[in-house]
Amino acid sequence: MIVLGIHMGHDATVAVIADGVVRSVIEKERRARVKHAAIAGIADIDLALADAGIDLGAVDAVAVTTTQNWPFLFTDPASFRFEYAPELGGPLGGPDFMRDRWRRFVPAMAAAAAEGRQRLVQFRGFPDTAPLFDGATDPSDPAAEVLFTQQFPFTPTGWAGTGNPETIIEQAAKLYGDRNWREMLNGPFQVPITCTIRGRTLPGAVIPHHLAHAATAFYQSDAERAVIVTFDGGFQSTQYGYAGGIHAVGEGDALYPLWFNHSHAGNLYRRVSDACGLPGIGGPGKLMGLAPYGTPRFHDDTYVGTIQQVAARHPAEPGRIVDLIYESAWPYVRHAVSAARDEVAAVPSADPLSPWSRDLAASVQASFELMALDLAHTAARLAGTLGIDSDTLCLSGGCALNCPANSRIWREAPFGRVFVPPACDDSGLAVGAAFYVAHTLFGDRRVPQGADMGGLAYVGRRIGEDEVRRALGVVGPDLLVEDRIDAPARAAGDVAAGRVIGWVEGRSEIGPRALGHRSVVADPRDPGNLERVNRVKSRERWRPLAPAALAERVDDWFDGGPPSSPHMLFTHHVRGDRLPAVTHVDGSARVQTVDTSCGGFRELIEAFDRLTDVPVVMNTSLNGRGEPIVEEPQDAIALFRRGGLDALYLEGRRITRKAG
Amino acid sequence: MRNDEPREFRGPADVRVRARTLCEAGWLPEAISLLEQAAAGEFQNDVGIRLDLTKALLAAGRIEEAEAVRLPERAT
Numbered sequence: 005m006i007v008l009g010i011h012m013g014h015d016a017t018v019a020v021i022a023d024g025v026v027r028s029v030i031e032k033e034r035r036a037r038v039k040h041a042a043i044a045g046i047a048d049i050d051l052a053l054a055d056a057g058i059d060l061g062a063v064d065a066v067a068v069t070t071t072q073n074w075p076f077l078f079t080d081p082a083s084f085r086f087e088y089a090p091e092l093g094g095p096l097g098g099p100d101f102m103r104d105r106w107r108r109f110v111p112a113m114a115a116a117a118a119e120g121r122q123r124l125v126q127f128r129g130f131p132d133t134a135p136l137f138d139g140a141t142d143p144s145d146p147a148a149e150v151l152f153t154q155q156f157p158f159t160p161t162g163w164a165g166t167g168n169p170e171t172i173i174e175q176a177a178k179l180y181g182d183r184n185w186r187e188m189l190n191g192p193f194q195v196p197i198t199c200t201i202r203g204r205t206l207p208g209a210v211i212p213h214h215l216a217h218a219a220t221a222f223y224q225s226d227a228e229r230a231v232i233v234t235f236d237g238g239f240q241s242t243q244y245g246y247a248g249g250i251h252a253v254g255e256g257d258a259l260y261p262l263w264f265n266h267s268h269a270g271n272l273y274r275r276v277s278d279a280c281g282l283p284g285i286g287g288p289g290k291l292m293g294l295a296p297y298g299t300p301r302f303h304d305d306t307y308v309g310t311i312q313q314v315a316a317r318h319p320a321e322p323g324r325i326v327d328l329i330y331e332s333a334w335p336y337v338r339h340a341v342s343a344a345r346d347e348v349a350a351v352p353s354a355d356p357l358s359p360w361s362r363d364l365a366a367s368v369q370a371s372f373e374l375m376a377l378d379l380a381h382t383a384a385r386l387a388g389t390l391g392i393d394s395d396t397l398c399l400s401g402g403c404a405l406n407c408p409a410n411s412r413i414w415r416e417a418p419f420g421r422v423f424v425p426p427a428c429d430d431s432g433l434a435v436g437a438a439f440y441v442a443h444t445l446f447g448d449r450r451v452p453q454g455a456d457m458g459g460l461a462y463v464g465r466r467i468g469e470d471e472v473r474r475a476l477g478v479v480g481p482d483l484l485v486e487d488r489i490d491a492p493a494r495a496a497g498d499v500a501a502g503r504v505i506g507w508v509e510g511r512s513e514i515g516p517r518a519l520g521h522r523s524v525v526a527d528p529r530d531p532g533n534l535e536r537v538n539r540v541k542s543r544e545r546w547r548p549l550a551p552a553a554l555a556e557r558v559d560d561w562f563d564g565g566p567p568s569s570p571h572m573l574f575t576h577h578v579r580g581d582r583l584p585a586v587t588h589v590d591g592s593a594r595v596q597t598v599d600t601s602c603g604g605f606r607e608l609i610e611a612f613d614r615l616t617d618v619p620v621v622m623n624t625s626l627n628g629r630g631e632p633i634v635e636e637p638q639d640a641i642a643l644f645r646r647g648g649l650d651a652l653y654l655e656g657r658r659i660t661r662k663a664g
Numbered sequence: 665m666r667n668d669e670p671r672e673f674r675g676p677a678d679v680r681v682r683a684r685t686l687c688e689a690g691w692l693p694e695a696i697s698l699l700e701q702a703a704a705g706e707f708q709n710d711v712g713i714r715l716d717l718t719k720a721l722l723a724a725g726r727i728e729e730a731e732a733v734r735l736p737e738r739a740t
Contacts, residue, residue, distance in 0.1 A: 279722070323734040325718040341727045348725035 005448045008049070008063045008206075009438030011216075011430065013071025014136045014285065016044035017514075019434035020056035020063075021442055024451035026463045027056035029514045031431050032138075034465065034635035040285050041632075042071075042127075042136040044434075046083035049201060055466055065096060065446070066199040066208030067437035069216040071430060072238040072247035074127070075120030076151040077143050084201050085149055086208065088113065092196035095445040096209045099191050105158050106196065116152035124150065132284045155247050156212045158192060159264075167266035167312030169382040172251075176263055177389045185390060189260040190444060209445070211437040213238075214250045214401065215261055217428070220436030221398035222254035223443060225423040226455035229394040230254045231387045233379045236401035236429075237270035237288070239331045240311055248311065249401055251383045253392045257443045257450050262386055266310035268332040269375040270403045275333035276368040279340075280361040281354030289516070291365050292406055293547045294356055296590035298366030302340040308374045336371070340364045357546065369408065376409040380417035395420040400436075404428040405516065407575040407594045411565045414574065426461035426571035427515035435514075458570040459601030461519050464512030465635050472655045475637035479659070483641075486658040492604050495653050496611030499527050499621060503650035504537060506626050508640045509604045512633065517572040518625035519596055520552060520605030522633045522640075524649065526622040531584035533622060540648035542629035548594070551578075551586040552623035554609055555597040561620055562595050572596040572623075586622050596623060604656075676702065676710040683716055687723070696720045709736045 009019035016032040030052040033041040053060055068086065070076060078085040089097075090106030097103075124143035127133040142148065156163075162175045180188070194209035211219075217234040231253055238247030249267040253260050270288075277287030280294065306317050311332045318335035320327040326334050340360070341348050347360040355361060380397055387394065397419040399410060404424045414422040425432055442448040454460055476485055498505050504526045513519045524541065526533045528551055538545055550572055553561055558569075558576075561583065565576035576595045578587045586593050598606045613619040625633045626640065634640045637654055644652040644659060652659040679702045686695035699717035707713050714733055721730035 324731060325714055325733045325735060326722070326731055328735075329715065329718060329722075338727065338731070341725065345725070345727065348727070351725065354723055 005065075005442050005446055006058060006063050007065050007067055007438040007442045008052070009067045009434035009436070010044050010049065011069045011433040011437070012044050012076050013069070013074040013430060014040045014042040014133070015430035016042055016048065017431050017434040018044055018048040018052035019438050020052050020058055021435070021438040022056065022058060024442065024448060026435055026453075027058065028052050028466075029427075029435060029463045030055060030465060031514065031632070033632040034512065036138045037632060037639070038135065038138045039630060039632045040136050041138050042074075043077050043079065043141045045140070046080050046201070049084060060201060060204055063206055065441050066197070066206050067434075067441040068197065068199070068208060068210045069213055069433040069437045070153065072155050072213050075117070075124055075153060077124055077141070078149040078151075079141055079145065081147070081149045086197040086199035087151070089196045089198040089207075092198065092207055094207070095191070095447075096194065096207050096441070097196045098194060102158070102192050109157050109195065113152040113154070117150045120152035121150040153195070153210060155214070156193060157195065160188070163264050165264075167310035169310070169378065172263050172382065173385050173389060176386055180390055186258065186260065189262070190258060193261065194445065209441060211440050213247065213433065215259070215440060216433040216436035217400040218250060218252040218261060218398070218436070219259050219440040219444070220425050220427065220432040221400035221423060222252070222259050223436070223439035223450060224425045224453045224455055224460060225396060225398050226452050227254065227394065227396035227398070227423065228256065229392060230396040230398045230423070231383045231392065231394050231419070232259075232398040232400070233265065233383045234401040235265065235267040235270055235376070235379060235403040237274040237403070239268055239271040240266070249379070249403075251386050253387045253390065253394075254398070255392065257447055259440060259444045262390070265379055265382065266312055267375065267379055267403075268311035268314065269372050269379075270401070271331055272333040272336055273368060273372050273403070273406070275330045276337060276364060279337050279354060280365055281356045288402070289405065290356070290544070290547060292369065292408070293588070294362060294365040295369035295408075296366070296588050296592065297546065298359070298362030298364070300367040300370040301363050302343055302367035303370040304339060307336045307339065308371050308378070336368065340367065372406060373409045373412050376403065376406070376413055377416060380413050380419070384418050397422050399424045400428045400432070402429045405573065407573055408592070411574045411576070414566050415564070422566065423455060424571065424573040426513065426517065426519070426573075428573070429516055431515055454601065456568045456570060457599050457601040458519055458596070461513040461515060461571055462511045462521055462601075464514050466511050467637060467655060469655075472637050475641055476654075476657065479641060482662055484660050484662050487656065489656070489658055491653050491656045491658065492607035493611045494658055495525070495608045495651075496615055498651050499525055499612055500615045502527060502530060504533070504540060504648070506640060506644060506649045506652040507605060507608065508626065508634070508637070508652070508654045509656075512635055515571065517596075518623065518633055519570070519572060520598065520602050520623060522626045522635070523605070524624045524626050525608065526585065528583045528586040528620050528622045529616070529618060533585040537622065537624060541624065541627070548588040549586055549622050549624050550594040550596065551583060551620045552596040552598050552605070552609060554606070554613065554619040555599040557619040558595060558597050562593065565595065567597070569595050569597045570599060582618065583620055586620070676707040676713050679707060680712055680716050683720065687720060692720060692724050696724060711735060
């Protein structure tokens with residue numbers, strides 16, 4: 005079965021899944037050169053199908069998702085659009101009892117379309133979301149069509165509940181205990197659609213945001229049974245529906261969402277990033293790097309819990325604007341401000357390096373970890389009430405990018421294995437939605453994905469040899485191109501000699517981490533390389549850089565994290581003091597374990613090990629400040645021309661500047 | 665621009681753009697003053713002005729004042 009997955013929100017992505025295998029994933033940001041670019045369109049669909057080598061006529065179904073509360077925008081409706089199709093039969097249409105609900109849903113969403121357009125126009129006007137809309141995406145264009153949506157438009161009674169974990173478990177036992185919950189939870193969540201792409205009509209479904217997150221994790225985990233937690237920066241909204249996270253279980257080919265988990269951990273983290281002077285979608289990632297510089301003096305257990313628990317302890321006042329701006333995070337920020345009013349007043353505007361910001365970052369990291377742990381424990385108990393006992397916990401959603409929290413869950417939660425997919429953020433939603441349609445709805449058999457191998461991530465854009473030749477054909481006389489070389493050995497020699505290199509090979513990585521196919525590589529032994537590489541990338545000086553280590557040698561150099569971390573999503577403790585450039589101030593490092601699926605990048609580290617007796621290199625993404633990771637050969641060459649890198653390795657060629 | 669200079673605004677969006685420019689230039693107190701005047705005067709029913717005023721007060725660490733800002737009655 006072939007399913008086209010389309011994620012329409014920010015970090016817009018198109019994926020092609022064929023017979024259970026991810027054939028191609030195109031992230032719009034890489035093509036449009038706009039970080040976190042929103043609104044997938046026909047160009048992304050065309051590219052994904054071409055990259056997968058699959059004709060549109062072979063596609064069996066379409067799976068669509070969006071960012072929570074983002075309406076769907078069709079900028080070129082003649083080429084790509086869809087509409088709700090309550091009469092659609094078969095697995096996409098869901099159980100018969102949903103038909104009347106869809107019939108009511110469709111006119112309501114049609115009536116809300118104007119509001120949806122206005123909402124998108126607002127997003128385009130907000131300073132933090134405006135950059136996501138590239139030049140071709142204008143929601144105010146009268147030719148563009150808008151379709152309103154709601155996350156989880158229909159859910160079993162009780163899911164909205166109190167948010168108290170004990171109550172969730174009690175209510176779940178009551179709701180599911182005497183029923184066939186597998187049948188009850190298979191099929192009523194998606195909204196059936198008919199999708200028109202280049203004149204061809206295809207059946208499909210809109211998959212709720214967190215269901216797609218859960219599917220990304222479960223179907224890529226290779227676990228026969230798994231407990232799943234999703235959580236991200238969303239929050240609850242009576243107007244637009246639920247958007248915090250879910251508890252779910254996976255079993256065999258099917259995925260079952262069990263309950264809203266009422267998490268506000270992500271919203272808290274995101275808003276505190278703003279308060280610390282680290283705004284925007286990239287802010288939380290930077291806050292994670294800032295936290296080890298501070299002490300958690302503002303952490304307070306009364307701010308830890310689900311959104312309802314915290315709101316009950318620290319209620320909002322009606323009409324108070326700070327509650328609108330910070331939502332569930334306001335009490336925490338207020339608490340931290342009140343506790344250190346003089347310090348805050350002494351700083352004219354938010355500054356991440358002020359002692360208050362550093363300590364607030366450390367505090368919210370500590371609180372976040374406790375909330376994440378609570379979610380893992382609750383999910384385990386909830387699954388247990390249904391007789392689902394699994395050693396694997398799958399984490400997904402933007403919050404699963406929090407590496408220290410992931411490692412803490414691995415150490416302290418009741419699971420032997422914690423799996424986080426490489427694109428656990430919204431860039432993985434197209435894959436997840438497509439998997440859900442193929443396996444849960446149609447019952448297509450799963451096939452092994454290589455869950456604990458780095459290769460899981462290398463499904464992005466394929467570079468053709470002709471593209472490389474074309475890009476190299478116009479490099480000009482200022483650059484020297486050497487081919488027919490042993491690229492890994494030469495690169496290792498460069499790195500060991502103190503050079504900072506760019507490394508481009510094979511298909512690009514999906515998700516936010518560069519994993520050795522679009523990377524900047526440097527010597528981790530030289531303490532000066534932290535500042536140097538941050539300067540090359542125009543990154544803040546205080547932000548840490550990560551190591552990539554041969555998988556079988558990781559225990560010799562790191563501890564405190566899982567033995568397998570192929571997607572750089574766990575934090576370890578660095579043993580010894582031989583890796584100063586990749587050791588953070590608290591002795592931690594965000595390790596990538598590099599296995600045989602990583603291609604020439606692994607050979608580079610092996611060669612570096614032979615030269616230095618250190619099986620570790622520094623690895624960070626190949627991009628400039630505020631830019632997406634490079635995708636195509638000309639992007640890499642353009643970045644190299646801007647200076648900073650000593651050499652660029654492009655599909656086995658070494659590119660340097662000619663002397664003089 | 666000085667705060668005591670006469671000025672004309674076509675609408676609340678003009679005020680917000682000017683306040684944002686002041687903030688970016690490091691003139692946070694001036695931006696707050698401008699937004700306070702607008703929120704107390706002809707644009708007292710505009711939600712956006714009050715949102716920006718709240719954010720500016722927060723950025724200046726004027727926590728109690730930020731908390732005191734409420735939605736216009738018409739919006740609640």
